[in-house]
Amino acid sequence: xxxxxxxxxxxxxxxxxxxxxxxxxxxxxxxxxxxxxxxxxxxxxxxxxxxxxxxxxxxxxxxxxxxxxxxxxxxxxxxxxxxxxxxxxxxxxxxxxxxxxxxxxxxxxxxxxxxxxxxxxxxxxxxxxxxxxxxxxxxxxxxxxxxxxxxxxxxxxxxxxxxxxxxxxxxxxxxxxxxxxxxxxxxxxxxxxxxxxxxxxxxxxxxxxxxxxxxxxxxxxxxxxxxxxxxxxxxxxxxxxxxxxxxxxxxxxxxxxxxxxxxxxxxxxxxxxxxxxxxxxxxxxxxxxxxxxxxxxxxxxxxxxxxxxxxxxxxxxxxxxxxxxxxxxxxxxxxxxxxxxxxxxxxxxxxxxxxxxxxxxxxxxxxxxxxxxxxxxxxxxxxxxxxxxxxxxxxxxxxxxxxxxxxxxxxxxxxxxxxxxxxxxxxxxxxxx
Numbered sequence: 001x002x003x004x005x006x007x008x009x010x011x012x013x014x015x016x017x018x019x020x021x022x023x024x025x026x027x028x029x030x031x032x033x034x035x036x037x038x039x040x041x042x043x044x045x046x047x048x049x050x051x052x053x054x055x056x057x058x059x060x061x062x063x064x065x066x067x068x069x070x071x072x073x074x075x076x077x078x079x080x081x082x083x084x085x086x087x088x089x090x091x092x093x094x095x096x097x098x099x100x101x102x103x104x105x106x107x108x109x110x111x112x113x114x115x116x117x118x119x120x121x122x123x124x125x126x127x128x129x130x131x132x133x134x135x136x137x138x139x140x141x142x143x144x145x146x147x148x149x150x151x152x153x154x155x156x157x158x159x160x161x162x163x164x165x166x167x168x169x170x171x172x173x174x175x176x177x178x179x180x181x182x183x184x185x186x187x188x189x190x191x192x193x194x195x196x197x198x199x200x201x202x203x204x205x206x207x208x209x210x211x212x213x214x215x216x217x218x219x220x221x222x223x224x225x226x227x228x229x230x231x232x233x234x235x236x237x238x239x240x241x242x243x244x245x246x247x248x249x250x251x252x253x254x255x256x257x258x259x260x261x262x263x264x265x266x267x268x269x270x271x272x273x274x275x276x277x278x279x280x281x282x283x284x285x286x287x288x289x290x291x292x293x294x295x296x297x298x299x300x301x302x303x304x305x306x307x308x309x310x311x312x313x314x315x316x317x318x319x320x321x322x323x324x325x326x327x328x329x330x331x332x333x334x335x336x337x338x339x340x341x342x343x344x345x346x347x348x349x350x351x352x353x354x355x356x357x358x359x360x361x362x363x364x365x366x367x368x369x370x371x372x373x374x375x376x377x378x379x380x381x382x383x384x385x386x387x388x389x390x391x392x393x394x395x396x397x398x399x400x401x402x403x404x405x406x407x408x409x410x411x412x413x414x415x416x417x418x419x420x421x422x423x424x425x426x427x428x429x430x431x432x433x
Contacts, residue, residue: 027390028365029178031236032187033221034079034139035214036072037194037347039202039243040064040357046211050219051361054238058363059406061373063354064381066242068313069278070347070356072194073106075241075378076140080122080187082382082396084314089118090141091320098270098282098322107159113144123385124151124185126394132184135177137170139187153177153186161195167217171224179228185389190214197244201344202355235364235388239381242347245355248331249344256301256328259337262294270322273336276348282322291324300329314397330355364388366407376402 040063043051054060066075067085069092077083077090085091095109096102109115124134125146135153136142143156155173162170167190177183193210200206218238225231249255258264258273267287273279283291288305295303304325309316315325328334330353333341349356360373360381366388379396384403386393 026233027184028388029183029230029234030185030364030385030388031174031178031234032080032139032185032385033190033236033238034076034187035190035192035238035240035359037192037197037242037244038214038240038359039197039355040359042193042202042207042211042359043215046208046215048211048215050215050222054218054222054361054363055372056370058236058361058367058369059371059373060362061360061375063357063375064239064360065351065375065377066356066358067377067379068315068351070242070349070351071276071278072241073109073140076189077116077120077122079239079241079378079381080124080139080141081120082123082379082393082398083120084379084397086315086317086321087397088120089318089320090116091315091318092272092275092280094272094275096270096272101270103272107157110140110156111143113146116141116144117146121146121394123382124187125149126386127185127389127391128152130391132389132391133182135174135183135186137174137186138189138191140189142187153183157189157191159191162191164213164216167213168220171217171221175221175224175228175230178230178234185385190217194244197345198343199345201246202244203246204344232365235366236362237381237385238359238361239378240358243354243356243358244345244347245331245349245353247333247341247343247346253300253332255335255341256298256332257335257337258295258298258326261298262291264336267291267294271336273326273334274341276333276343276346277328277330277350278348279326279328279334279336280322281324281326283324288323295324295326300332301334302327302329362406368406368408371406373403373406 067078071093073090073093074085077088081088093106095104095112095115122141127134133152136151137155138157142151143154174186174188177186193207196207196210225234267283267290268281269284270282281291292303292305306321306323306325307316327350330349335341380398380402382396383393383398383400387400
């Protein structure tokens with residue numbers, strides 16, 4: 001029977017999983033982490049030893065492209081659902097109703113199911129329906145119900161700025177869900193470096209300080225994973241929702257005040273136009289062309305009729321978006337009526353702009369080592385996560401062919417994991433005869 005052990009090792013390697021896990025039929029787990037507003041190049045001008053090590057021990061993309069819109073809620077829900085914004089309909093950070101003029105800020109939307117639950121199932125619910133245990137810590141969209149179903153474990157985002165100690169405590173909590181309660185999927189969200197990017201601008205020294213803090217946090221995460229003996233079973237994906245750019249202000253540029261080009265009161269019944277680089281308008285009946293023509297004369301922006309969106313936007317089918325959408329040129333904030341705008345950095349601009357690109361790292365037992373991927377769209381993260389979790393995805397717009405090359409298991413190998421596990425069990429039994 002001397003041939004059995006080499007054969008077992010060979011089959012385990014072919015399956016791409018540790019021998020003990022292949023034989024037992026266990027599946028690896030996944031921790032998805034988002035650092036809000038982490039631009040693709042933020043680690044280029046700061047020493048980040050832990051992120052560098054993450055890249056050597058796992059995979060990294062040169063950058064990834066968020067969906068249109070390059071905003072927190074729409075982008076996060078595309079990542080967790082694999083659907084374009086026009087399909088999942090979370091079209092803004094604010095919850096709004098153009099008919100009633102309701103406008104709710106981002107924080108208040110986080111527990112409003114009617115804003116998020118539009119018939120698209122996020123990964124938490126799809127995984128739970130296939131027997132997995134899931135949790136969400138601060139992650140946008142995690143604290144509501146989908147068709148009456150809630151995520152197994154939820155902690156709603158605390159809007160107050162957190163310190164390094166609290167970040168470590170959050171990591172301890174999330175990892176305990178894996179180590180003590182056998183969770184399969186957990187999503188973890190951090191509100192930085194978005195806050196500092198808005199308040200100080202992406203080029204400010206405080207942004208660099210924040211990236212150093214994030215790097216130390218990743219170091220603490222990796223140390224904790226090893227201490228809890230999760231290294232062989234837990235995959236970690238680290239990503240973000242959008243980038244950040246410096247807002248152009250007077251006296252360098254003339255601020256975009258759209259009320260100078262059209263009478264908002266007379267021509268519009270609803271608008272959100274003081275929110276970074278993206279704005280929406282509902283013209284009064286019969287005034288759509290007048291609004292379009294007036295805004296077309298304004299500098300440093302592009303105005304679109306919703307039904308004439310470029311196909312690459314993947315927004316035209318949205319029932320929730322108003323008829324007129326405005327996208328400012330990079331760095332020009334959309335201001336409607338001389339509203340005081342204090343942000344020194346912002347997003348919401350065209351997702352083709354490099355300042356809107358963001359990050360992707362991944363490490364764990366299912367990922368290659370020291371692998372640099374070409375850029376890809378964030379929508380393709382969803383089928384990758386389903387592959388790692390070994391679940392059947394819900395309908396989605398991503399493609400596994402884009403991200404499968406990041407895995408140790410790709411092509412046909414993964415399909416035989418269960419069969420190999422059964423064969424290993426049989427051979428182990430024979431070895432005892």
